[in-house]
Amino acid sequence: MAIHRRRVIAAGVFLGMVFMLPTGHSWYEESREQRAGRELLRDACGGVLPEREARAILGGGPLKGSSDSVRGEEGLGRKDEPLEAGCLIVRKKPEKAYGFEDASIGVSLHGTRAPGGGEDGERERPDDPYPAFYPDAPVPLPGGWTGFLSARDAPYEDRGTAAVFLDCAGDRRDLLVTVSVRVGDTGLGDPAHRIRIGRLATATARNAAQQWGCEARFGERPRTVPLPVAEDVPLGEADGTCEGVPARGRTFARAWESDRGGAPQEVCSVGNSGGTPLYSLRAFYGPYATSARVALGKRYSFEKTIPGRTPSGTLPDGGLWATAACPAPFAGETALFTIEPLGREREKSTRGEQAYERAALKAFAEASAEHHGCSAPRLP
Known part of the structure; x- marks a missing residue:
């Protein structure tokens, strides 16, 4: 009987071990994935x-990723080759063998173009780290940062882009950190999600500054981040990017604007009382002004006068541009201000429209330049 009992106990222990094997194997796989994820995040983007x-x-969940080669490992780059680094981290749903990733983070880090680079400094590149034009009005990151959040809506995704610009002390190049985030079921309408993007961008900027020797002024950890949607208000009541832009009857009576803050890009749209935007006014600072000149130069390469290359002028498709000199954090870069008609192609502005364009650009550029501490704009 004792021998029989020992056999029963041994069989029970064996069966218990058999039933526990899948659980143990699952725990081991999960632990291995967690370690791999930590290592991937630790090494991504030069470790920042x-x-x-x-x-x-x-x-949670398994991660995969890739990193671009880091150029300028010894600093932000004092010679011809500035820092360039980037990474992409993706989380896939375990049950998905195909289809779209569940969430992704793309980061790019750049030592800015050398101030006053001229033709060489304004050379276009396919992976321009300073995209000048976003479909939605960028909103400034709060807490004293020089940066913004913008959105890009596309099928099957809602991508948020946050950029942080750091003015590095001394003769080093400045540092630009751009973070692009996509989460399948979570849009930028969720305030918590916007905060997470803002905190990721600003924390990455802090780490990158320490990694590559950029002594700069930092802001505070974001507690709120506004929604990057232009607010529709009566033009006379505008107190953000459209503040001071004149109205003109019912033709120019509405404004679509966002706060100014420390954003190196600003957008103001004005339109009629029926809710149709008719003009877009934009301000570009620092490297974004350089990128805007490149984009305008490509668009109007067939013209004798390339918009933005002279202090002020008239756009071939209607509209105007103006410029201003700015202090830190945008010292060495000339700010650019534009007003462009919407929904028109190769149509010259009438005299009445030209008069309004000048008045609107003057008010917009002067208010924006004053906010950023720049000189009085040179107007057409």
Whole structure:
């Protein structure tokens, strides 16, 4: 009987071990994936991606990623080759063998173009790190940062882009950190999601500054981040990017604007009382002004006078541009202000429209330049 009992106990222990094997195997795989994820986040983008903020967006689950080669490992670059680094981190749903990733983070880090680069400094590149034109009005990152959040809506995704610009002390190039985030089911309408993007961008900027020797002024950890949607208000009541832009009857009676803050890009749209935007006014500072000149130069390469290359002028498709000299953090870059008609192609502005364009650009450029501490704009 004792021998029989020992056999029963041994069989029970064996069966228990058999039933426990799948659980143990699952735990081992999960632990291995967690370690691999931590290593991936630790090494991504030259080691400056903050794990806590990245995981707040990516969540749990397996990760995969890739990193661009880092150029300028010894600093932001004092010679011809500025810092360039980037990475992409993706989380896929375990049950998905095909289809779209569940969440992704793309980061690019750049030592800015050398101030006053001229033709060489304004050379166009396919992967321009300073995209000048976003479909939605960018909103400034709060807390004293020089940066903004913008959105790009596309099928099957809602992508948020946050950029942080750091003015580095001394003779080093400045530092630009751009973070692009996509989460399948979470849009920018969720305030918590916007905060997570803002915190990821600002924490990455802090780490990158330490990594590459950029002594700069930092802002505070974001507690709120506005929604990057232009607010529709009566033009006379505008107190953001459209403040001071004149109205003209019912033709120019509405404004679509956002706060100014420290954003290196500003957008103001004006339109009629029926809710149709008719003009877009934009301000570009620092490297974004350089990028805007490149984009305008490409668009009007067949013209004798390239918009933005002279202090002020008239756009071939209607509209105007103006410029201003600015102090830090945009010292060495000439700010650019434009007003362009919407929904028109190769139509010259009438005298009445030209008069309004000048008045609107003057008010917009002067208010924006004053806000950023720049000189009085040179107007057409």
